[in-house]
Amino acid sequence: MCEVHRHFSFNRRQLGALFAGAGGLALLPLRARAADIEALALTCIDYRLVDDGVKFFNSIHLTKEYDQVALAGASLAAVSPKFPSSNAAVWDHVVIAKQLHHIKKVIFLDHRDCGAYRVAFGKDFAAAGEAEAAQHKGVMQQAKAMLAQKHPDLGCEGYLMALNGTAEKLI
Ligand SMILES: [Zn+2]
Incomplete structure (x- = not known):
């Protein structure tokens, strides 16, 4: 109806x-x-942080100002050759969000202890602390570079959420 x-x-x-x-x-x-909103948010699928993700976007004043794609790994889904169908889904949805809602930026919300990172990095997976943050930052920078190539008009931010729901800005 x-x-x-x-x-x-x-x-x-x-x-x-x-x-x-x-x-x-x-x-x-x-x-x-036609609506104009701020952002497309790319989050992981992880059930532990779905509610914290919403709270986080509210806290940075994006209530009803973002579209959302949830794919395992978040920023990793955009660039990892381990997840080709996720890569395609991310970039398709950037185009869709631009067309539908004229987004101005893409926000990656990764999280610690991410199973997709564990799969993609294998023995090189960084499980905690600064090394883990650095691993996420490296992936986000790759994703940001790809975004800049495909959509130079869009801004980019990246955050890493801990399992307690707090987030730090990485890019
Ligand atoms: Zn995850």
Whole structure:
């Protein structure tokens, strides 16, 4: 059922009358108009941090200002050859978010103890501390460089979330 039906319960004849008059345009729901929002957020899928992710984006004043893609590894999903279908999904959605909502930047929200990083890096996986942050930062810089190549008009930020929900800015 379309938005107009749900909100106003007009029948087909009444709808026709509504849109026949130019004045009807003013009654279009706000959501039907093109929206401009700040960002596309790329997060991991990890169940432990879904709620903290929302809280984090609220805390940086992005409530209802971001589209979201969740793929294992977050920034890693954009660049790792281990996850080719994720790579494609990320870059497709950057284009979609630009077309639909005219985003201004992409935000990577990685997290510590990430299973996707463990898979991709194998024995070189950095499990904690500064080494782990550095590993995420390296991947984010790769993803940022690829973004700059594909979409030089978009900004980029990257954060690393700890399992307690606190986040640090890496790029
Ligand atoms: Zn993860």
